[in-house]
Amino acid sequence: MNRREFLRNCALGLTAAALGPALTWEPALAAGDTVLVALHLVGGNDGLNTLIPVLDPLYKKMRPTLALTNVPSLGAEWGLHPALQQLHELPVTWVPGVGRPDHDRSHFRSSDLWQTAGTDHRDGWLGALARRHELASVSVGDGLARALFGGEAKALAFHGETIPELPGDPALVGALRRLYAGRAHDGPVGEALAHSCGQLLTVVGEYRERCAAVKLGESFPDNPTGKRLELVARLLAAGLPPRLFHVAVGDFDTHENQLQRQKDAFRELDASLGAFWREVQRLGMTDRVLVLGYSEFGRRVQENASGGTDHGAGGLAFLLGGKARAGVHGHWDLERLRDGDLAHQVDYRSLYAAVLDRHFRPGAAREVLPGVVAAAGLLE
Amino acid sequence: MSQADVLWRRAGLGTALRPGLDAAGVRDFLVGYANEPDPLPGPPPLPRIPPGVLPTVLLLGESARWWIGRMAVTQRPLEEWLTLFWHRHFATSAAKVFSPGLMLAQNQTLRTQGGGRFGDLLKALLRDPAMLIWLDLQDNRAGAPNENFARELLELFTVGRGEYSEPDVKALARVLTGWRLSLPGLQAQFDVRRHDAGPARVLELTGELPADRVLDYLAVHPATARRLTGRLWEALAGEPLPPGSEWPALWRRCHGDVLTVVRAMLGSPALLAAPGRVQSPLELYVAALRTLDVRDIGLAQVHRLFALGEVPFLPPSVKGWRQGLEWIHPLGLLDRFALMEDLVARASLESFEGLAVERRADAVAERLRCWPLAAATRRELATHAGSVRRLWTLALCAPDLQVA
Numbered sequence A: 001m002n003r004r005e006f007l008r009n010c011a012l013g014l015t016a017a018a019l020g021p022a023l024t025w026e027p028a029l030a031a032g033d034t035v036l037v038a039l040h041l042v043g044g045n046d047g048l049n050t051l052i053p054v055l056d057p058l059y060k061k062m063r064p065t066l067a068l069t070n071v072p073s074l075g076a077e078w079g080l081h082p083a084l085q086q087l088h089e090l091p092v093t094w095v096p097g098v099g100r101p102d103h104d105r106s107h108f109r110s111s112d113l114w115q116t117a118g119t120d121h122r123d124g125w126l127g128a129l130a131r132r133h134e135l136a137s138v139s140v141g142d143g144l145a146r147a148l149f150g151g152e153a154k155a156l157a158f159h160g161e162t163i164p165e166l167p168g169d170p171a172l173v174g175a176l177r178r179l180y181a182g183r184a185h186d187g188p189v190g191e192a193l194a195h196s197c198g199q200l201l202t203v204v205g206e207y208r209e210r211c212a213a214v215k216l217g218e219s220f221p222d223n224p225t226g227k228r229l230e231l232v233a234r235l236l237a238a239g240l241p242p243r244l245f246h247v248a249v250g251d252f253d254t255h256e257n258q259l260q261r262q263k264d265a266f267r268e269l270d271a272s273l274g275a276f277w278r279e280v281q282r283l284g285m286t287d288r289v290l291v292l293g294y295s296e297f298g299r300r301v302q303e304n305a306s307g308g309t310d311h312g313a314g315g316l317a318f319l320l321g322g323k324a325r326a327g328v329h330g331h332w333d334l335e336r337l338r339d340g341d342l343a344h345q346v347d348y349r350s351l352y353a354a355v356l357d358r359h360f361r362p363g364a365a366r367e368v369l370p371g372v373v374a375a376a377g378l379l380e
Numbered sequence B: 001m002s003q004a005d006v007l008w009r010r011a012g013l014g015t016a017l018r019p020g021l022d023a024a025g026v027r028d029f030l031v032g033y034a035n036e037p038d039p040l041p042g043p044p045p046l047p048r049i050p051p052g053v054l055p056t057v058l059l060l061g062e063s064a065r066w067w068i069g070r071m072a073v074t075q076r077p078l079e080e081w082l083t084l085f086w087h088r089h090f091a092t093s094a095a096k097v098f099s100p101g102l103m104l105a106q107n108q109t110l111r112t113q114g115g116g117r118f119g120d121l122l123k124a125l126l127r128d129p130a131m132l133i134w135l136d137l138q139d140n141r142a143g144a145p146n147e148n149f150a151r152e153l154l155e156l157f158t159v160g161r162g163e164y165s166e167p168d169v170k171a172l173a174r175v176l177t178g179w180r181l182s183l184p185g186l187q188a189q190f191d192v193r194r195h196d197a198g199p200a201r202v203l204e205l206t207g208e209l210p211a212d213r214v215l216d217y218l219a220v221h222p223a224t225a226r227r228l229t230g231r232l233w234e235a236l237a238g239e240p241l242p243p244g245s246e247w248p249a250l251w252r253r254c255h256g257d258v259l260t261v262v263r264a265m266l267g268s269p270a271l272l273a274a275p276g277r278v279q280s281p282l283e284l285y286v287a288a289l290r291t292l293d294v295r296d297i298g299l300a301q302v303h304r305l306f307a308l309g310e311v312p313f314l315p316p317s318v319k320g321w322r323q324g325l326e327w328i329h330p331l332g333l334l335d336r337f338a339l340m341e342d343l344v345a346r347a348s349l350e351s352f353e354g355l356a357v358e359r360r361a362d363a364v365a366e367r368l369r370c371w372p373l374a375a376a377t378r379r380e381l382a383t384h385a386g387s388v389r390r391l392w393t394l395a396l397c398a399p400d401l402q403v404a
Helices: A003-015 A057-062 A107-115 A125-133 A170-181 A187-213 A224-237 A258-282 A348-360 A364-368 B003-011 B023-031 B053-073 B077-089 B100-113 B118-126 B129-134 B148-157 B166-175 B211-219 B222-237 B247-253 B258-266 B269-273 B281-292 B299-308 B330-346 B357-367 B375-383 B388-397
Strands: A035-041 A051-053 A078-080 A092-099 A137-141 A155-159 A244-249 A289-295 A315-321 B179-182 B187-190 B200-202 B205-207
Touching: A035 A348, A092 A348, A125 A137, A125 A244, A125 A348, A125 A364, A137 A224, A155 A187, A155 B330, A170 A187, A170 B375, A170 B388, A187 A224, A187 B330, A224 A244, A224 A258, A244 A258, A258 A289, A258 A315, A289 A348, A315 A348, A348 A364, B003 B023, B003 B077, B003 B222, B003 B258, B003 B269, B023 B077, B023 B258, B053 B077, B053 B100, B053 B281, B053 B299, B077 B100, B077 B222, B077 B258, B100 B118, B100 B129, B118 B211, B129 B179, B129 B187, B148 B166, B166 B200, B166 B211, B200 B211, B205 B211, B222 B247, B222 B258, B222 B269, B247 B258, B281 B299, B281 B330, B281 B388, B299 B330, B330 B388, B357 B375, B357 B388, B375 B388
Parallel strands: A035 A244, A035 A289, A137 A155, A137 A244
Antiparallel strands: A051 A078, A092 A315, A289 A315, B179 B187, B200 B205
């Protein structure tokens, strides 16, 4: 539909009978509100070749062809993958040795467990937070991320890089608007239908409108990661309500040809995240926005026969922004592998707990992850 | 709206296959599916051993397509209704099982055993390779028990929370030891060397307990009777079991014979008076496929169901999918609208294109005969009859079809 028809739809929405509160998911993003961008590096990123233990002889020994040398330094003991040039200059918190006690090498299962904090409940860890505190959330990637399940009352999911479209037929949209509004007094189900449809037709329209109107300072790379992070930047710049974002990027599943494939994936990620962070700086939001990068598992230490690595266990997470304390927090233990995999020293749930308590509100971890102790030292 | 229509909507996959029948006739037709011919092909012979990640993912998509295709054309709707009911109850996920062949084998077990005695279904699932993998039963052996299956069997599949204790879980795990998967065909096999044959106590049952005996006991336990009839009722009527209802006693009297209980439920006035359940995305989709007589399921539509959170063989967890009002939220509605738009775009609607504009809305309502369309809906349909695609999309997206 063209812009004129589109605006007409929005006008229809605004003049139609009010359907209850929160038509744009008020409250809008307030001055003190923090924002979390959970960035899922899909496929199981090889943490060991991302944050390199330059002084460890076992590293080169166990990876005769894959070991990276002469890498940009991150202090005496550490180097960073050469393709992460912009991230190298940013105050990133690197957390090697993150993992799960209940190890699973399946992409889907492992991803699910990371996103539900291992509870295997329907709700994701961020969705549980969203539900409790009525936060709006946005999922960029393949539909609504499991991490955000539970927060559907105020969630939008973008399949890929674009804001969802309403059905492209304004007459259809108008008819549906009227029919659903007419159910508002038909018991709890009618009310739910009326409310959801009203929210949908207004929110999606408003989001498209306001994102399109925003002028960003940065230009983002023309690739999927770039477009997805640009979308998040637009939503932030437009001052729209969502405080929780889950963005799926890349394919980091480097079973073969890892040197090339991981480099390409990192080039894309680095350029996109660099542009994103500059935009966040321009908006003056670096203390309120926290990026949490994670992957569903790390990879095996030994190379396989195809110039790559297979699914492993302990991996790498990172934080950027908010109160995150820059530097490397943890280590790779190449001496004490577990069945050929890097063990983890940091349980990923303790990472979540730290984010919940320090970046949202003290006590949030107890609500969402009872019994989990927050990892110390990662956030102020 | 007639009582027969209520039954078609709630147990007949959303279309009136035999429009002339009254409520008793519909009930008999639905429950008597074993008497209907089944010309549909069985599950495709997909590999049991996963052939690598990407091919397996594609084949799982094909498996979902096959089942949805069956639901779209079957003349035995209650059979598929029950298969789906059991799939939700025993929510086994391909994310872990990761074998198209095994997922389809389980699906077929649910289909062939799903209307019989619940105890027989439990026994069949004890021997189901997908289940053995899903709940780690193959790792459960004498001296090294794995309690996963025993726990879910008690908590989710039979008696439910609050009806058992930890010692019951441990004892049941021991009783269920010995099953494993054998290569090359990934069949289930009982290995007596791995079985812990010692005496056990599970709830009120004690002694030397063969697994089948315990499963038969659990199948007709009073708590199971309450829980399972409650779930069946919820699936049909969209409300919890009314207090003092006679279904649990009936379950026990007929030894957990599912079709006997369902037949009684379909004949009860309480069902006709009940509010009905919110249609899940898959249920809405199947009803739409059947209404439009679409037989060809696109893989793109399977992807949309995935985005909607309800693609067969991928439950979010062993607890199953969402239910009822949990399905109603802004994004969910948007995705439903998109799914219906897609479906209508692909359907062949020449018979409607050929009708005079003023007759089209009635023709749509006639096709949707078992769905009560509100006056406001009929007015909108009449207003928008100029475009057949718009008309049908509106009908399938209307709030009237969101509750069965």
